[in-house]
Amino acid sequence: MANELERLISLHDASNIAAVVIEPFAGSTGVLVPPVGYLQRLREICDRHGLLLIFDEVITGFGRLGAMFAAQALGVVPDMIVFAKTISNGAAPLGGVILRREIQEAVMQGPSHLSELMHGYTSSGHPLACAAGLAMLQVIEEEDLLQRVRELMPHFQEIVHGLSDAPGIVSIRNFGLAAGIELAPDPEGIGRRGARTQAAAFARGILTRAPGDTLVLAPPFISTPQDVQRMADALRHAIQDTSNTPP
Ligand SMILES: Cc1ncc(COP(=O)(O)O)c(C=O)c1O
Incomplete structure (x- = not known):
C-alpha cells in the first residue's frame, strides 16, 4: 500500500x-x-x-x-x-x-x-x-483516562469480536477503543442494511455511526467491560432484527 x-x-x-x-x-x-x-x-x-x-x-x-x-x-x-x-x-x-x-x-x-x-x-x-x-x-x-483506556482495550476487543457469529457479518476490525462491524449489504444497495441496523441499535439505546454497511463503535473512555458487553448485546439484537426484516 x-x-x-x-x-x-x-x-x-x-x-x-x-x-x-x-x-x-x-x-x-x-x-x-x-x-x-x-x-x-x-x-x-x-x-x-x-x-x-x-x-x-x-x-x-x-x-x-x-x-x-x-x-x-x-x-x-x-x-x-x-x-x-x-x-x-x-x-x-x-x-x-x-x-x-x-x-x-x-x-x-x-x-x-x-x-x-x-x-x-x-x-x-x-x-x-x-x-x-x-x-x-x-x-x-x-482520572488517569489513558490507563483506563489501555485496561479496557483488550475487553473491548474480545467483546466486539464475540459478535463474529451474528448473522451477515463480513468483518470486524478494532483499534484501541474503536471498532468497525461490517455487515453484508442488502441486495437492494450498499448502505441500506447499515442504516437500518444503525436505527435498530439506536432504538436499543446504542449510538453508532454507519458509513456504508459498517457500524462504527467508539465507546466513552469511562466505559466498563459491563457497559461494552451491554453495547455488544444490544448490537447483536439489532443485527439479528435487520437480518430478518425485509429492507
Ligand atoms: C478524522 C477526521 N478528520 C477531520 C474531521 C473534520 O473535523 P472538523 O469538523 O473539526 O474540521 C473529522 C470529522 O468527523 C474526522 O473524523
Whole structure:
C-alpha cells in the first residue's frame, strides 16, 4: 500500500507535493486499520523525498488508542498533527494543530509588523472552547483516562469480536477503543442494511455511526467491560432484527 505513495511521487515529482495527510487509522470509512509498519514506511518515504507527514488525529488524538496521540501509540513521529473532538470531549467546538519546531520557526520568520500566520476565523482562540479543552486535559490526567483506556482495550476487543457469529457479518476490525462491524449489504444497495441496523441499535439505546454497511463503535473512555458487553448485546439484537426484516 505504501508503494502507491512512491508511485504518486514518481508520477508528480516530489517537488510538486507539499505533504502527505493521513488518519493513523481510517475512522470515518469504517475503522480501517493500517497494516503493521505502514505508517513507519510512509515516514521513511516522506523523509526520503522531503515531504511533510501530517497525521489527522481528530479521532485518534487524546486517548482513544490508550496514548495521548496515535503517533505515540504507533511510534511514528509526524511533522504535524491536527486534532479536534476529544480535546474538548465534544462539549465545545475546538480544534488545533501541533507543529514540529522547525515548521513553527519557519512560519515565525516574517516581518515583525505582520501576524506570524494570519488566520481569519471568527471563533479563533475562543475562551469557552479553550476552557473546555483545558478542563478535558485535566480530566484525562486526574482520572488517569489513558490507563483506563489501555485496561479496557483488550475487553473491548474480545467483546466486539464475540459478535463474529451474528448473522451477515463480513468483518470486524478494532483499534484501541474503536471498532468497525461490517455487515453484508442488502441486495437492494450498499448502505441500506447499515442504516437500518444503525436505527435498530439506536432504538436499543446504542449510538453508532454507519458509513456504508459498517457500524462504527467508539465507546466513552469511562466505559466498563459491563457497559461494552451491554453495547455488544444490544448490537447483536439489532443485527439479528435487520437480518430478518425485509429492507
Ligand atoms: C478524522 C477526521 N478528520 C477531520 C474531521 C473534520 O473535523 P472538523 O469538523 O473539526 O474540521 C473529522 C470529522 O468527523 C474526522 O473524523
